[in-house]
Amino acid sequence: MAYQFTEDDRNKRVVTAEGHHVGSVQTIDGARARVDRSESDSLTDKIKGMLGWDDDDANEIRDEHVDRSDEDHIYLRQH
Numbered sequence: 001m002a003y004q005f006t007e008d009d010r011n012k013r014v015v016t017a018e019g020h021h022v023g024s025v026q027t028i029d030g031a032r033a034r035v036d037r038s039e040s041d042s043l044t045d046k047i048k049g050m051l052g053w054d055d056d057d058a059n060e061i062r063d064e065h066v067d068r069s070d071e072d073h074i075y076l077r078q079h
Contacts, residue, residue, distance in 0.1 A: 003066035005033050009074060014061065016047060017078035023059075025074065031063040033074075 005028045014022040014035050023037035037059065067077040 002031070002063040003069070005031065005063060005066075009033060009069065012069065012072060012074050014074045014076065016076050017067065020047070022047070022076070032060045034060050 007028060009025050009028060012025050014025060014033075016022060023035040025033045026036045027034040061074075061076070065076050067075045069075065
């Protein structure tokens with residue numbers, strides 16, 4: 001079952017399965033969340049490719065990218 005974003009996910013930190021910080025959720029739009037990447041974070045080409053991101057400062061994650069969440073974080077699925 002795919003993850004379902006809620007307004008409670010706003011401002012949560014998005015991290016990879018390995019614990020690398022990707023950015024923070026800014027907005028929710030149904031099955032998508034817009035993520036604002038921090039300039040200090042470097043993302044590998046593998047992670048960007050998995051998420052379909054280019055070099056923009058803000059990008060989206062889809063519900064199928066998410067493994068789970070807790071009070072402060074959204075954890076991406078391992079690929």
